[in-house]
Amino acid sequence: MSVVSAITVTVPATTANLGPGFDCIGAALKLYNEFKFTRLEEGGLTIHVTGKEAERVQTDESNLLYQAFVKFYQHIEQTPPSVKIEIKLGVPLARGLGSSATAIVGGLVAGNQLEGATLSQSQVMELAIAMEGHPDNVVPALLGGCRLAATSGAAWEICDVPWHKDVVPVIAIPNFELSTSEARGVLPTEVSRADAIFNTAHLGLLLRGLETGNGQWLKTALQDKLHQPYRKALIPGYDALNIAAVSAGAYGMVISGAGPTLLALADKLNSKAVEAAMLAAWQEEGITAEVRSLSLDTQGAKSF
Ligand SMILES: Nc1ncnc2c1ncn2[C@@H]1O[C@H](COP(=O)(O)OP(=O)(O)OP(=O)(O)O)[C@@H](O)[C@H]1O
Ligand SMILES: N[C@@H](CCO)C(=O)O
Structure with missing residues (x-):
């Protein structure tokens, strides 16, 4: 493939952990960010953001999408070109739906496509995991579907997790943010053997x-x-x-990623009742929220 002058990349939101699969499992959802990169002859960097909470995204070199773009060029030992970046936000920021993973995957894929796809998908994936620090958002964001990631020590093994068509993810997104770094900061550095066994068994189940x-x-x-x-x-x-959620028929409810979005899994026959119950429960707490049933994205990041 040859070098191109502009590329648009769409990347799905992801819900990570799914309860017992902390830092190793995640699923892509049909909710997307869109990133358009246009090469400029000169002029450095221009970033334009549209969509909900657009004003919260950095528009200088600290922008995570641009940092991932630069990371790609560092990897291939080239200087990044001057670019105009247009961001259309569909994935809410810092809510536990993998917004940072969309930016990391989007920047890496955009750089790779602008340079004629010099890196393989698995090389892009390794770079994305290294940038995010854990695989459970970036892997499904790149590949789509529900994915389990395990390292051999030297490389990542990615496993496709079959998802029954009647199991529906219901996501409840509150109107407040919780950064992943804050939510990781409250975790203990060591766990008991009993807790490790509990999660091993529950993830298998x-x-x-x-x-x-x-x-x-x-x-x-x-x-x-x-x-x-x-x-x-x-x-x-x-x-x-x-x-x-459980009273309305959900199988259970977990924190989506690092939160604060909450994820219930329900049979398709119950999902609307579960949506209504979760929305009402948050309203009773005085919290505005958006609650919706989503289906799994199966394609991951796409460029055109
Ligand atoms: N489209 C984007 N463009 C640039 N930076 C972004 C974009 N989306 C997210 N970010 C950056 O990522 C930060 C949010 O990352 P954080 O890891 O805290 O939350 P998250 O990825 O939405 O949630 P989780 O990792 O729990 O799923 C934002 O504050 C912003 O700095
Ligand atoms: N596994 C990560 C997902 C959020 O990035 C966590 O729970 O911290």
Whole structure:
């Protein structure tokens, strides 16, 4: 492929952890950011952002999307070109839906496509994981679907996780932010053997529950001892939403990524009732929220 003058990249939102799969599993959702990069003859960097909360995105060299773009050029040992970047935000910022992963994947993919796809998809993926620090958002953002990532020590093994068509992700997005760094800051550096065993068993059960749609397995599987017990205090209304979602028929509720968005899994027949119950529970706490059922994105980052 040859060098091109402009490229548009779309990258899906992602929901990571899914309860017991802390830092290793995530799923891409049909909710997108769009990034257009146009080469300039000169002029350095111009960034224009549209969409909800556009004013919260940096428009200088500290912009994460641009930093990922620069990272690509550092990797291929070239100087980044002057560019105009147009960002259309569809993924809410710092809500636990992988907005930073969209920026990292978007910047790397854009650089690679502008330079004629010099790197393979797995090389882009390795760079993205190194930038984000964990694989569970960037891998499904790049590849689509639900993905489990495990390292051999030298490289990442990525496994496609089958997701039963009747299992619906219901996401409840509150109107406040929670940065990933703050939500990681409350976690202990060491865990007990009992908690490690608990999560090992529950992640295994979750994989089979997602594949088969077995509700009994999913009800038990959507529990965690590694991150949620420490993080839930950062999310007002967590317990009320959990009770509301389960009472309305959800299999369970977990924190999406580092939060504050909450994710319930429900049978497709219950998802509307679960949406209404979660919205009402947050309204009772005085919190404005957007609640919707989404389906899985299966394609990941796309460029055109
Ligand atoms: N489209 C974007 N362009 C540039 N920077 C972005 C974009 N989206 C997110 N960011 C950067 O990423 C930060 C949010 O990252 P953070 O890891 O805290 O949350 P998140 O990725 O939305 O949530 P989680 O990792 O829990 O899914 C923003 O404050 C901003 O600095
Ligand atoms: N696994 C990450 C996802 C958010 O980036 C966490 O929970 O901190």
